Amino acid sequence: MCLCWCFSQLFTVDFSQKKSWQGAREDCLARGADLVSIHNPEEEIFLSGYSKGKTKWIGLSVNPVEGGYHWSDGTPVSHTNWGDGEPNNHNGRENCVEMVTTKNGTSWWNDLNCDAHQDWICMIAKGKKPIIPPEPPSPEPAPECGSNPGWRKNNDICYYYNDTDIVDFHTALVRCYEEKAMLASIADEAEQSFVVSLVAAAWIGMRMFGVVGGEYMWVDLSPVTYVHWGPGEPNDANGEEQCVQMNRHPGSWNDANCGRASAGYVCKKYPGNDHTPPPPTASWEGNCPEGWMKFRNKCYIFKGSHNHQSEIKANWSYARDWCRQQKGDLAVIDDQNENDFVASYLRDLVLPVWIGLSDTLHEGKFAWSDGVSPVLYTNWGDKEPNNVDGQEHCTSISHNHLVTGRWNDEKCNQERGWVCSMKKSSSIPVPPPTSTPCPSGYVTWYSNCYKLVSEPKTWEEAQQACVKEGGNLASVDMSYDQAFISGAVQQGKMDAWIGLRRMPGSDSYKWSDGWPVFFTYWGPGEPTNHEGEGCVSMHAPSFFIQGTWNDTACDAAKPYICKITKEKPPSTPAPGDGKCVPSFWPYGRYCYFVYNEKRGFSWPEARHFCQKVNGGELASIHSRAQVEFIRNINYTKYHNVWIGLTRDRAYGWGWTDMTALGFTNWAPGEPNEAIHDGERLKEDCVEMYHDGTWNDNLCVQKRGFVCQHPQYYVTDENGIVIPTDSAPVDAGLIAGAVIGAIVCAALILAVMYYVFSVKGVKPGDISFFKHDTKKIDVELKHGNMYNQH
DSSP states (O other), X not given: OEEEEOSSOOOOOOGGGOBOHHHHHHHHHHTTOEEOOOOSHXXXXXXXXXXXXXXXXXXXXXXXXXXXXXXXXXXXXXXXXXXXXXXXXXXXXEEEEEEEEOTTSOEEEEEEETTSOBEEEEEOOTTOOOOOOOOOOOOOBOGGGOSSTTEEEETTEEEEEEEEEEEOHHHHHHHHHHTTOEEOOOOSHHHHHXXXXXXXXXXXXXXXXXXXXXXXXXXXXXXXXXXOBOTTOOOOGGGOOOEEEEETTTOOEEEEOTTSOOEEEEEEEOTTOOOOOOOOOOTTXXXXXXXXXXXXXXXXXXXOOSSTTOOOOBOHHHHHHHHHHTTOEEOOOOSHHHHHHHHHTTTTOSSXXXXXXXXXXXXXXXXXXXXXXXXXXXXXXXXOOOOGGGOOOEEEEEEOSSOEEEEEEEOTTSOBEEEEEEEOBTTSOOOOXXXXXXXXXXXXXXXXXXXXXXXXXXXXXXXXXXXXXXXXXXXXXXXXXXXXXXXXXXXXXXXXXXXXXXXXXXXXXXXXTOOOOOOOOBOTTOOOOOTTEEXXXXXXXXXXXXXXXXXXXXXSXXXXXXXXXXXXXXXXXXXXXXBOOTTOEEETTEEEEEEOSSSOBOHHHHHHHHHTSTTOEEOOOOSHHHHHHHHTSSOOSSOOEEEEEEEETTTEEEETTOOOOOOOXXXXXXXXXXXXXXXXXXXXXXXXXXXXXXXXXXXXXXBEEEEEEEOBOOBOTTSOBOOOOOOSSOTTHHHHHHHHHHHHHHHHHHHHHIIIIISOOOGGGOOSOOOOTTOOSOOOOTTOOOSOO
């Protein structure tokens, strides 16, 4: 919207005509005016009243000669109204100024990239009559150019302008092909003048070819004999503008992101000269550089930290520059299969990864950083993008073993891993052959081999066919292999059997290759567990979400997915023959309890409670299988849960039961040792999230908790174990212990008050237990205990 300010009149134009600062000023000058200059609070209050809830260009910009700011109409700067922290010249690219007005009419100024497209305000002196730009006469229709009545003819050349659809460059090119034409090339000033008479804002047929910073050429291969760039153009703003638009007033050209839907288009052809799209090339031909992975017609490389000590991470701009140095760009993702492929290879990375999507140039309008690709697909996480505090403009992919591949907008200066992509190229030499661990017809993912077999079989027949090839129907261990199987193997082609099957007479499921069920990806309402529906297939996209699982009749004939792997199922501890107190669940030679009520407890309170139970402790965890076991036993819906891992200032992290710390499952970015309250409290205790990952936190936070105790045995006077299911403790122990913990909590708080407030001791100086460096294993008890979990 253009608000042309002349003290008594307001003019508006079509909303789609938002302009850069220079384009806005050119529009004002064409009207005999200039961008508004504001010289006192009264003028600003008056202007704000006419533009509530909007942002718009004003005439203030950086003076490139003298420094500082100056008004475009040459008047002195006698009034400013900068917002908090402004001007900040973010990334050294903000040289123009907008006025931001809230819905209640308050306003402030912000410096902004001059290439951002905004509303604007023009100002003209009282008594001076604004110039109304003349509308050119409409050319006569030209039926000989085509059946579409929108064709016009000039100097024996046919032109067609569409201003109804706002599209990206690639769509504009396809639309012109549909008219048997090409996007317009401009040969001289006379042709420029005619095309300007047709257009408001339109794509023309010029784009940059080659890598970033390449040469501009016409897509119809005409020689470049004439250009009409606007002031400061082409500027390749943010390094992502490679296609060209024409603006109506004054018809100047501007480079823009090819993938952003931002303009109509102008087509051109000679009468009788019908253009057709070039024949499609084999999209998957070509090669990738050494070290890059290939999928369909692209190559990918993944960069990032593989552990919390590694420092392979970067902000979005650095990551993009690194990709461009490799002749690629931050990854462009065009569909679900490609997103699944990329997500599957994030398995070994600690942090989220940057991809090339951002709205840096146009708030809320995301575009790919390669400047060419249209946005055909997104996979935002729940309530994303949310642009927290108005500062999140770059896109990352988050991942963990339960959910991977969801997108999130983040601050561009965050340090993340990154993924680069490039098109395959026949100019890249064929890489030397490499040995593959997989049989012919299988695709490789880490140490696994997969094959989609289209011949339909029943579940049992499919399993036997896979066994004959040295494998099994595919098992799915985590979100990463789920993504690979769905995106790179199945690729949405057809429903297919996987190796999950319900156990007879039970609602529990088991993988055919013996792996524990660590991960599921059921479709909505699944599994139904209907009679006769005991085998599981993976959905192709139709009415269902691609890759989700469905329990169905085992005798149905379906395609199937085989998996061959050298990995062995993780060992689980042999079941103990001892007993557990009430409310505890057995796992190996220990018993576990998850407190899942609304009231939470601090870490010391939780440990005190666990120690009251049959020689118990807060749980120590030594395998992923144990994580999944705990997550599946009555897991709390109210809290994260404390576990027995804590930090001793002398010896670092360790388990309270003194077992060795050989397994960790930290959440991304943890442990971060975040310091609270002016360094008085440090994060020395560990909680487990609902997804099983761990976070260090303040020990005084209120949480649920997980207890463990060694299984017990009842013996007679001769030491012979008496088979019994009764516990040697009162069944009311659990409730009594909780009550005791509450009383204990009051005592703890009183002591803490005395120590901290009266004695002045800092909580960060307190250690909850001390490691014995000579003893790291659990002592044998009752003669029947494992000394390791």
